[in-house]
Amino acid sequence: MKLRKLAVWVPLVVGGAFASGQAMAAGFALQNQNGAGTGNAFAGAAAAAEDASTVFFNPAGMLLLPQGHNLTVGLTVIDRQVDFSDRGTAAVPTFALGRDGGDGGGAAVVPVGYWSYSISPTLAVGIGVGPTFGNKTEFDKDFVGRFSGYFAEIKQINVNPSIAYRVNETVSLGFGINVAKNETEFRQMAILGAGTEREAHLKGDDVGIGWNAGALFQIDPATRIGLTYRSKIKFDLEGKQTIPGVLNAKIEAELETPDTASLALHRQVNERWELLADLTWTGWSSIEEIRVEGGTAPVLDYNFKDTWRVGLGAGYRVNDKWKLRFGVAWDEAPVRSAADRTMTLPDSDRTWLAVGARYTLNRNASVDLGYAHIFFKDAPTERVAAIPTALGGTQTIHGKFEVSADLFSVQYNHNF
Template identity: 70%
Template sequence: MQMNKLAINILGATLALAGGNAMAAGFALQNQNGAGTGNAFAGAAAAAEDASTVYFNPAGMLLLPKGHNITGAVTFLDRSVEFSDRGTARLVPFALGSDGGDGGSLAIVPAAYWSYAVSPDLAVGLGVGPTFGNKTEFDRDFIGRFSGYFAEIKQININPSIAYRVNDMVALGFGLNFAKNETEFKQMAPLAAGIPIGVPVTIKGDDTAFGWNAGLMIQATPATRVGVTYRSELSFDLKGTQEISGVRTFDVKAKLKTPDQFSFGMHHAVDSKLELLADLTWTGWSSIESIKVRGGTNPELPYHFKDTWRVGLGVGYQMNNQWKLRAGVAFDEAPVRSAADRTMTLPDTDRTWLALGARYTLNKNASIDVGYAHIFFKEGPTERIVYNGSTPIQQIKGKFDVSADLLSVQYNHNF
């Protein structure tokens, strides 16, 4: 009973911190550790430097030092989201509204991992971290408020894992995923001309889901390691409420499928000091065509997401016994492909990462990682049509300018 209460408390505390800004495509959170920030998570499926390999490739647990390995990380995400109107038509008799201020915010993303070598050929581990999350909040008089002015997604994942060494070249890993999702969305409804900014409508719901992940690690040559991983789709049957402020509250349901993902990573040791990393990752964002809300007044929230690709390149240099330097670059494709599909609360665009980082070894059992990345987002035009039921009532025309800075700190300990 005490362990169950402790797990619930940890889950709640992590959810409270993890309502952050998504830094991978869509609303995925790439930041599952701190060290990876320093090389833009290049080759994460093959890196296996610390216990966070539980998430990136569970087979990598067999490459860690014997005994217990613990990793704790926190990433600070500072995202700016600014909208500029480019000809939105007035929704008569309602006020046109403002550009909405900065829809981004500062968020904290924590993650924690543990692995243990049961034998030279068998290891177990556990990871806890937010795998998906996003928060966008504009002012309530935002010109796009009838399409949405606030959205927050918080999803925490508990990931017990196991790894088995087949032979000197091949290791396999497998994990189970228990996830809890909380989603909240707000928009204004043009219900009465006497209220020029509209009436707030809030939809929120939550659910839990189960999934799995698997990994393969191949030591192709003494200098080259290849990692292949897959994470399954998770299906949530969200249950909650839709509240029309001062009017009525409905019980509602909605289905949300977070995407599956396949990643190929490579780690190559050029010599005893220099290493090169690369990855190619596919994410099945087409699982989110729309979110249909049953039981309320909003029958559907259309997104029309498409599958995406990400490519990353990184380098590590062991300067001396204490310092290891990192750098990386990555390009991450957005699941939003047209101005008509770009929403107010998830104005996603293609992005490019530039990253720097370092590891400082405290002693033979402990080390600290730091990483910094700046993310450049492509300008995001929108021509989003607002519907009242199935009737179009307005088209929002403008563009989004987005940028982000990430700072990560991580502590690793082996005993």
């Protein structure tokens, strides 16, 4: 038996080698681009513009910040639980069926940082650094779905220099460049012979460039509308595909992260209450299929659809020191059906419930705290996976994922 031929199925990582993740927005995007927004479930983020993180959410908002330098650093801890229950998956001949895989989630830390500077009342510049896509899914090695994937991780760090210009008292515009590095890793078990399994490992990375733009419209002293767009970023991933003692080959694959557009509202109802809302679209249909080159040239079919998110939030100013936050959001998943749901992207529609607060330390500094619980709709899977073996064949994974997540955020803001 030619062991090298046994590896040609390894790129058929139907579990999602290059589109995996466990991020807190739909798909594998990371919503958590600041700490303050957690308390509002990120409702109306493109119109909020209350600290330097507006560099990411809407660069035009830099013109609403205090004069001088504005610094924001934040940290979010995501504790995600992913449990799989088998519902009749057939065993691969001569191999143990496997177990439910334990908790495929775990804790992850998302750090972000922003700086902005007002050159004049009509011109501001800034920069943001943070992971825009990321996190991982990891089941035990005896997971029932191990032949289609038991581990996947995607990490994407984004550097976002930006500029904002005030056209008049009503309209402000912003623009940014995004330089992003993407690293993607995937592991599954490969069949080398009767009763013999070995880990197959794929890893690739690349740097891509995109852009984003935003506008703020001050309709009246109490009403502000934000409009933003963030472009796709194309990555030509290059890396290796390995099976210890069997294969060490170069691979290539294209990944195009989706574009997004958001319409947001900020309304100051009175001296104490503010309302926020947003409607956000994400073009996940850019990931319909992914072609992996190296050894063979398989096509990975994801059949993603575009998605919508709706967020509603409020803020209540208790006094000069404390401001409370509340929020709720509904976020649609890009997975069309149980047949399209992979092992390493058990994504489903989700609902956010969030609370938070801002404490003003002095005229130049403040601290934000936020907590959110995310309820995921139960996610059945009927995924047909190619078995990584020279003998070919498929295995249909029958089961259900149950997912939930808790987010804890802290953020520090300073003006000087």
